[in-house]
Amino acid sequence: MGHENCGAVKATLEANEEKKHNKLPGHLESLAKSIGPAIKGDQCEKGDKLQCAVRANVRHVVDALNKNQPIISKMVDDEDIVVVGGVYDIENGKVKILKSETEL
Ligand SMILES: [Zn+2]
Numbered sequence: 001m002g003h004e005n006c007g008a009v010k011a012t013l014e015a016n017e018e019k020k021h022n023k024l025p026g027h028l029e030s031l032a033k034s035i036g037p038a039i040k041g042d043q044c045e046k047g048d049k050l051q052c053a054v055r056a057n058v059r060h061v062v063d064a065l066n067k068n069q070p071i072i073s074k075m076v077d078d079e080d081i082v083v084v085g086g087v088y089d090i091e092n093g094k095v096k097i098l099k100s101e102t103e104l
Contacts, residue, residue, distance in 0.1 A: 001052045001058065001086040001087065001088055001095065002055070002057055002058040002083070002085075002086075002087045002088070003054070003087060003088040003089070003090055004054065004063075004087070004088070004089045004090055004091070005050065005090065006050075006054050006057075007028075008031040008032065008035060009035055009039065009050060009053050009054050009057055010027055010050055011024055011028050011032060012031070012032040012036055012039060012053075013039065013050060013053050014034040016036065016040075017030060025075050031083065032093060035053075037060070038053075038056050038057040038060030038061070039053040039056045039057055039060075040058075040067075043056060044056060045092050054087055055085075055087060055098060058085035058086070058087060058098055059085055059098065061085070062085040062098075064086070065083045066083050069102060084097055084098070085097070085098040086098060
């Protein structure tokens with residue numbers, strides 16, 4: 001699950017856009033390393049870039065759980081579980097479930 005207005009995703013976006021290679025402060029550097037690949041490319045060129053990147057990162061993590069975690073992927077293959085991504089809206093406390101692969 002991701003959340004709206006995520007500072008870590010925002011910092012990663014800004015670092016990518018400015019092509020700065022300055023180290024981000026503290027824990028953000030390692031977060032940016034894992035978020036970076038998820039939000040690469042031009043998938044978020046239109047609309048709200050931050051919102052789009054938050055969703056792209058959630059989908060990336062869902063995908064990684066489905067594919068790279070043997071215990072989870074077996075349970076998914078056996079249709080015992082489904083890995084579902086969601087985005088938490090801090091302002092209203094609601095969680096939006098991402099239903100499709102392409103939902104932005
Ligand atoms: Zn965050």
